[in-house]
Each structure stands twice: as structure tokens, then as C-alpha cells.
Amino acid sequence: MAAARRLKRVVASQPGFLNFKSSSESLSGRRKRVNKNKKKSWNKHSDINDVEEFLEDVRLQERTTGKGKTPRPLRIDLILQQDSLIPAPKDVLAYQQPNAKKLRRISQKAEQLAAKGVVTRRQKRLLSRRPVTKEAKKSDTEANNNPNRDYYDIWGQEPEDWYLQQTGKKRVKRPEKLSDRPSVLPAVEVIAPGGSYNPDFFSHQALLKEAHEVEVKKQKEEDKLERQLAVNKDDTATEETVIREQVEGLVEEEEEEEDEEEAAHDEEDEDAEGGSSLAKKKTERQRKREKADKIKELRRLDSKRQMDHRQQLFQLRSIKASIKQQEQSTEDKQKIRKANQEAEKSQPRRLGKLKFQAQDLEVQLSDELAGSLRQLKPEGSVLKDRFKSLQKRNLIEPRERAKFKRRHKLKYVEKRAFRAIT
């Protein structure tokens, strides 16, 4: 049935096809009853075109003229209007004031007196009281960081007892070593030219290379650690080795091997013994020979030494050259040592438990570079930079944040309810 209806609809929708039912019949004839109590069906079966046209017209008028035909009053205003002829009752309690009469009388009296020019005793006392002048706190004005503090010429002609005035004590000489700077580094180190907000290609690449090298170094160290800790896969125990280990000394096949080994050992012992017995026969001869050899050796060495002495005369030039070389090498080493010492001076000294950790290079990658000052995103924190600079120049020692240590260990107690459960 549905299919038939669908077919009819399709056929009817073809252009130029007359309906089965004539149009007049469909208009006056029985109309199918439709439920319009839900939004969907209402929207489907209502014709609101005329209303829409009217509203469009109104809106167009509003747009063009700017005000609209008639500014309709808001519904809420209409609701709040009083359209009843009977007025609402007045709420007396809302207007009541306690002591209103009395206060009114007092104020009227005061006005009359003021008009006459009479000043009451009470008023006289109030006026004669000292005004409250709120003084700035002494602690604030005398503090060192008072924003409105005064400065004076401290390097000018000072009075004799200026120090005594300031502090109440006599001046003590400052040790001379304190006037030495703790480091040769300058206070402010300007960043490399690659750190400009709009750097030129080569300097930026140089800075990137530096940062890259630092990273490579770090990576290398990590790799080194990994390598040292690495376990060789071959060393891990396989099942075979495990079984062999467990079975050692238990199986009887091993006895044959043991016999063979014993035989081998005996032979070696014999050889060794034989060797010693044979050696004993020759000992005296050996001693004599040894003595003769020794003397020969001594003589040979002596003659060699004398020959060397004589030949050194002809080797003078090469000797000179070798001496020169040695001197050169010692000079080079001295230079290197001095250079190292100089470099050490600019290094931060080891002042406490922690070593100085240099901060990362501030560098922006090529895709982070901003084309204009407006789009620049700053890199690094100047606060951290200054802090590290103070550490670098040996003014403060590197410290880490103090951890929160509990003096006494915390005790954990279960609640009664939990104790019942577990």
C-alpha cells in the first residue's frame, strides 16, 4: 500500500501529468484530518506566507527608515502597568522611621539656633578639639625603600663626623682585598649578534650551531651512560646454560673426562719434576757460567758506554736538536698552562656544594623568528639571567631551593571504621 502511494506521488510529480483527482474536487472534497499539535506537523501543514510577508515588510521598513513603523511597547512594561481603577494600598511600614519626630524637632531647633548665630557648648567643644592629622608611619618614611626618599650628595664635602652621625659608631678601615673584583667578567654580557630579533643569516646560523653543539654534548653523555649500563644480550642466561649449571657435578658422563684430565695433569707434573731434576745436575756449571756472563756483560756495557761517549761528539748536532725540541715542548706546555690559568679566571669558582649550572642559550629557531617587532615573542627571562650572572661572577654561591623537611615523622592512624573492615 505504501508502495502504491509512493508510485502515485512519483507519477504525479512528473511535469505535465494531470492528477487523478481533479483540483476542484481536492479543494472542496473531504480533507484528510491532520494533527497539528506537534511542532513538526504544524510546520508542515500551516501556511504562514502572508504573515511572513507582512513581517518582512515591517523589517524592511525598519531597516530603511531606522525606526520602524511603530515602536511597540515591551510586554513586560504592559504587564507592569496599572490598568486597574483601584489604586494599590500604600505600605505604611516601608515609610516609617523610628524617632522621626524627635529627630525632626532637634534638626529644626539646630537650624533656628544657627540662624540666630548661637553656638552650643557641645559644638564649641567639638570645634576646639585638635584635628586628627594622620602622620605617615615613621617606619615607612625612614625605610630604605621608601619611594619618596631623599638623596643627597654623598661624595661631596662631608662633615667630619658624618659617619658617626649616620651610624653612631667610629669608622673601621676596610681591608684592601675587598676592593678586588671577584671576577674579571663584565657585569652585562651582550648576547651574540645571532640573538637579534631580526638577525642576519650567518650569525643566526652560528648561534644555532652553538646551541646544537651543547645539545649534542648532552646527548653524547647520555649515550655514554646508556652504553656503560647496557647488558650484552649474549650474556643473558639461556635455558641451555641454566640446565647445564644446575646439572653440573651430578651426571656420570663427566667421570671419563675427569680421568683424562688427571692423566694430563700427571704428565705435566712429571715434566716439571723432570725439569727440576735435570736442572739440579747443572747448577755448579751454571753458576760459573753465570759469573762469566756477568763479567762479560759488565765489560760490554762499559765499552758501549765509552763508545757512546765518543760518538756523542759526532752526534752533537742531533743532540742539540733534541734539546731544542725538549725546550720547545716545555715552553709550549708552559704557554698552555698559563692560558688555562687565564681561562680559569673567567670560569665561575666552586664556592659551595653545588656546581654552577650555566643556563641554556637563548636562541629562536628559524620558524620562531618574528618578522616585525610587534610579533616578537621574548625568549628567556631576564630575572633568571641576572641571577645566573651573579652566580657566574662569584658574588653568590649556587644554591637549590630549600626542601621542606619534617622535624618529626608523621604518624598515620587508621580510622576505627577502616579497622573494622580490614
Add this chain to the structure above:
Amino acid sequence: MGGLQKKKYERGSVTNYITRNKARKKLRLSLPDFRRLCILKGIYPHEPKHKKKVNKGSTAPRTFYLIKDIRFLLHEPIVGKFRDYKVFVRKLKKAYGKTEWSAVERLRENKPTYKLDHIIKERYPSFIDALRDIDDALCMCFLFSTFARTGKCHVQTIQLCRRLTVEWMNYVVAARALRKVFISIKGIYYQAEVMGQLITWLVPYQFSHDHPTDVDYRVMATFTELYTTLLGFINFRLYHSLNLLYPPKLDSKAECELKEENEEDYALNSECYLEKLSALSASLARMVSSAEEEEAQLDQFPDEMSTNLGKREQKEQEAQKKLFDGLKFFLNREVPRESLAFVIRCFGGEVSWDKSVCIGSTYEVTEETITHHIVDRPNASTQYINRYYIQPQWVYDCINAKIVLPVEDYFLGVTLPPHLSPFVEEKEGDYMPPEKVKIMALQRGEKPAQEQEDEEEEDEDEDEEEEEDDNDDEEEDEEEDEEESEEKNLKKMEKQRSQVKVTPGKMKVENPERLEQEEKAEEKRLAIMMMKKKEKYLYDKIMFGKKRKIREANKLTAKRKAHDDAEKANKKKTRK
């Protein structure tokens, strides 16, 4: 007998050092107080050369101070103030605990405070010593003035830092002392020359702020305490050296200009004055003093200002100071106003901005005498005809190049040339970016026409090459000698040739071996010509060595021959 024995660690370097905890106990201060005292007095820990000796045999890492320094600290008056403060804190806590609010009020009002003036005088006995250390002080004060006013560090410190930095900037503007500016990704570096000292400081960007947790704020606050005091005194002295009123007051003429109806919209009355000063758009009031005093101070002026510069350099400096004289700038909303206002005014220009941005604007957008309008957007909204619309980098580059650069490269929407660092001094052989080369050409006064530029670049390249060639000449001495000998040979040959007569030609049998040898020799010569410079250098050295050996061998043989001949002659004589 036991007493006469020498004990270890009783003499030598051990007696010069003391550990931190021992020092602290000697002074009877807590650790944070001890650190504060050391920072304020300028006493730093030292690393002894032989740590093991000083540490009495152990290698535990300890912090060492010199005993003389600690003994010196014992006489310091503010140590007593620290102890008073500790007592105050204890009393305050008690009063709080007992909820005695009147006591709390009373205690708070009589809070013990201390002053650092005597420490400044002791650490920096002369003004020039103080000027040398001002770099650090400026950086810290600028840094603190950009902090947000939460309660993390005293708000008064932040206010004081702001006041001092504004005073310093006003001084630099009045003295026209700024020399270099560098915009980096970290912040803006400035360098000024004050009384012959070069002072570099770093100003962070206003809009960047992250508070890293591993920075010790107490330490930084202590440093700032010291540095604010120092900077204040230095400002006072500098203002007096320029004959300006301190605390600074705006010039009465300028103040009238700046007076607006809606001042309340910008700042509270109390802060209004500081804000106007910080706008840096007006000049400062001078001290009214008698004529004699002025003359005396004027006499001092050139002595202080003249350093070891020659006359020409002085002229250049004078010209640099008037770089933006007569130019009128207008800053758009999106450019960094403080930095640009400071920098432009330092070189004599006039600057203003939109009224709604900040207090202190002197003229509006519509003013017709504006010569440069600084915009940072890709396109400007309304274009006025007789002014240039440029990006802010032009100002900074002009300052670094010390001349007014052509504006074309900095128009809106144009890719800017790179911002080079003025703190880099390139030596002769180093790489110089082409932009710098261009700027140097402009500095020399050559016209920026492209052809000429190319020619100049070529010329400069040639010059550089020639310089490099000149450096190589030292190794070419032997070649020159050879050339001389060759010339002599040539001359001889010419003489011989002149004596030759025309005769019928003879057949010369060409030796194939000789041909081969000649070919080989030619190939060798070609190879030598084709070698790179480095290789040629090595080759020359080797050949020189070989030739030297040959020469020495020849010398020896010649000597021998001479000796033999002499002996023969003698023998003959004796025989005869």
C-alpha cells in the same frame, strides 16, 4: 715536650679562611641574615687554592670566607639592626598570638629600619668607582620596575625602582649620552657614555613575564636594596653635574603644554607627576643659580667630557648627538612606546603618541609638521602625504649607524634588512654582512645609487683581496730573489743574442727522451699552477727545504774544493 710539637692545620692558609657556619656563629646571625649582610657589604666567599689543606684534610664541599673579612663585619652597625629586627618579629608574633591589636599597631609603627648610606660611601669612596658598578644596578632596577605589584616583593621597592629608572632615563636624554641600542630576543640592550665610562644595561620587554621558581627572590631583593640606594645617589650627582634640579621637575613651559583636562583618567594624583616624567616627552627644569656658579660648572664640563678622543672623533660625536634634530615623530599604538620615546628624544627628536595611549602626548596624529610616522602593521589606515610611514627598526638602525639611513628599506610591508648588533667589532679579515658594508659605504658619504653600491662592493672586495695578497708576500721573498736572478739571466741572454750573427741553420736532432722529459716537466709545471694556495704554500716550503739542502751541499763541496785547491797550491809551493 708535647707543647712544642708542631700540630697540623695551625698555620698557613688554614688560618686565613673560615667556614660559613663558623662565621655565622661568630656574628650570631641567622643564615638568611648572614647572607643579606654579606651581599650588602660586598663580602663574597672565596675558593682557596688548596682546598684539602684549608678544609683540614677533608674534601667536603664547604663555603669559605676570609677571616679578615668576617672580622671586619663584626664592626658593622647594621648587624645590630638585624638583631633588633629579629626581636621585633618575635614581639609581633606574640602580640598577634595574644590578639593584642593595639600592641600590634604600636609595634608596627616603630618597626626598626636601617639605612645603607654609609655602606655606599665605604664601598665606593669616589664617584667614578660608583659609576663603574652602575651596570648591575641599572639592570636590577629596570628589572624590578617591570614586576607586577603583587605582594611577592615589597611594592615600595618596585615603586622606588620605577622612579629611579625614570630619573636615569631623563638624565640620559638631557645629556644625550646614548650611543648604541640592540634589540635582542631577551630584551633591549642600551649603551651610554657617562663621564667617560661606557655603561651597558639590559631592559626586559614589558609584556613578557614568567616568574621562574628557581630564582631566590630574597637574594635579588637584597641586591636591589643596595642598588637602589646606589643609583639614587648617582642620579643626584649626575643631575647636579648637568645643572638640573633634583628631584627632577618638568620645565615650566613644557608642563603647561602637558596640562590636560582629563589628567585623572590616566593616573592618581599622587602618581600623576611620575607618570608625566616617565613619558619622557618633556624636558627637565634647570637649577636657577648665580652666574658665577654656572660659569664654574661650565668650565668643569668639557674637562669631564673630553676623554682621549681626537678632534675628528669629537666632531663625529657631536654630529651623532644631533641625529634626529628637527625631526618630528609620531608613534602608532602598537609600537613599544617607552623604548622609542627614550631613544628618539636622546638624539634630539620630538615624539608624540595618541592621547588615549598614555599621558604626556604633545601633539596629535593630525599635526602636519610630523615628518615620520612609526607604524608596525602591514598597512597603514590613513595616509598623510608629507610624512614617511616606517617600521620601528629604522630608528634603531639609524642610531647604530650614526647617520640617518634611507627610508625606503623600512616602509610598511617591506621585508626589513637584518638588525645587526652594534656590539660586534669585526676585524679586517672577518666576514662582514653585506648590510654592514652598505652602511659603511653610506657613512662615508657615498650615494646610495645601486650601481655605485655594486662598484663599491666590488672595490671593497678587491681591497680585501689585495690585503690578503699582501699578507702572503712575506713568504714570497725567495721567489723574488729567484726572479731577480732570472732577470739577470735574461739580461745576459739578451746580450748574447745581440752578438749572434745570421748563419745557415743546422739540423737539430730531437731527442725523444728529451721530449718526454720536457713533457713531464710541463705537466709538472701545470700541476703546480693548478694547486690551491694552501697546497702551493706547502709545496713551496718543501721545495725550499730541498733547495736549501742542495745549496748547502753545494756550499760544502765548494768549500772542500777550495780547501783542496789551496792545499794543492801549498804542496806545489812547498815542493817547489
